Amino acid sequence: MLDYTEEMAEPFSSVTTTKKKNRNRNKRRFSDEQIKSLESMFESETRLEPRKKLQVAKELGLQPRQVAIWFQNKRARWKSKQLERDYNILQANYDNLAAKYGSLKKEKQALVIQLQKLNDLIKKPKEEGQCCGQVTETNCNDGDKGETTVKSDSEGQLSFSMGRSEHALGVLSDDDSAIKTDYFGLEEDPNLMSMVDPADDSLTSREEWRSFDSDGLFDQSNCGYPWWDFWS
DNA sequence: ATGGCCAACCCTTTTACATCA
DNA sequence: GTTGATGTAAAAGGGTTGGCC
Numbered sequence: 001m002l003d004y005t006e007e008m009a010e011p012f013s014s015v016t017t018t019k020k021k022n023r024n025r026n027k028r029r030f031s032d033e034q035i036k037s038l039e040s041m042f043e044s045e046t047r048l049e050p051r052k053k054l055q056v057a058k059e060l061g062l063q064p065r066q067v068a069i070w071f072q073n074k075r076a077r078w079k080s081k082q083l084e085r086d087y088n089i090l091q092a093n094y095d096n097l098a099a100k101y102g103s104l105k106k107e108k109q110a111l112v113i114q115l116q117k118l119n120d121l122i123k124k125p126k127e128e129g130q131c132c133g134q135v136t137e138t139n140c141n142d143g144d145k146g147e148t149t150v151k152s153d154s155e156g157q158l159s160f161s162m163g164r165s166e167h168a169l170g171v172l173s174d175d176d177s178a179i180k181t182d183y184f185g186l187e188e189d190p191n192l193m194s195m196v197d198p199a200d201d202s203l204t205s206r207e208e209w210r211s212f213d214s215d216g217l218f219d220q221s222n223c224g225y226p227w228w229d230f231w232s
Numbered sequence: 233a234t235g236g237c238c239a240a241c242c243c244t245t246t247t248a249c250a251t252c253a
Numbered sequence: 254g255t256t257g258a259t260g261t262a263a264a265a266g267g268g269t270t271g272g273c274c
Contacts, residue, residue, distance in 0.1 A: 029249075029262065047241090069264060072241075077262090079242095237274085246265070253258090 030070070034060045038067070042074050 030038070037060055041048070048056065048071055057064040 050240090066263080068240085070262090073262070073264085075241090076243075235274105238272090239270100241268105241270080243268085244266085246263100248263080249261085251258100251260080253256105 030060075030062070034062065038070055038074070042071065042078075046075055046078070047071065 038056075041056060048067065053064050053067050053071075056062075057067045060067070062070075
């Protein structure tokens, strides 16, 4: 099974014939010179050809078995260090992703709050009857997350400006007519609906809305409009 | 095709030695 | 100086695999 039965007999011959506990009494660490030579060989090839092994053993005054075992142990040590390196790389990648996730989550929260404000602004004129003239202009800043501006001109037409986030993520899609109707209290108003760019609905499905809530994103209110008022 | 043998490897554990408090 | 704890490297032991007959 093992490849050194004969090879080992000589160096520790006085040992192998004695009790197990006394074997290798002469075990010594290899000299710096031997280690240096072995290390440099390991750098070029992590496994030795049998012939090369014999040659190296002869050159270093070691038994071929000792050389084989040194390479074996060296491979194990190298593998262990490699695992450690890989782990560190994975850890760094994970930290990086976690940081990105955190910032995206914050941005998502800001967008939801902006939506809330918009809804309130849209709802108010409806409740108060017809809006007249160039009156309403609300601007709620949320740090550097962009701003929301709603204006109505003299014709009574609403116009929106939400900053970069809306366009980057796509707040509502055309497929969300039900949501628009439910949440905004509007039928298909061509003026209003045309203001919203078609976009990826990945953040606008009903499931997403639920997850917003369950995430506790609506615990805060902004501009004095609690989120739950939005649903009533 | 199958099984035995052998060599080489890997993984785990043991052993001997060095270092340090 | 010695002693025990700890770390490290050399080596042993056992299992697995692949080539050969």
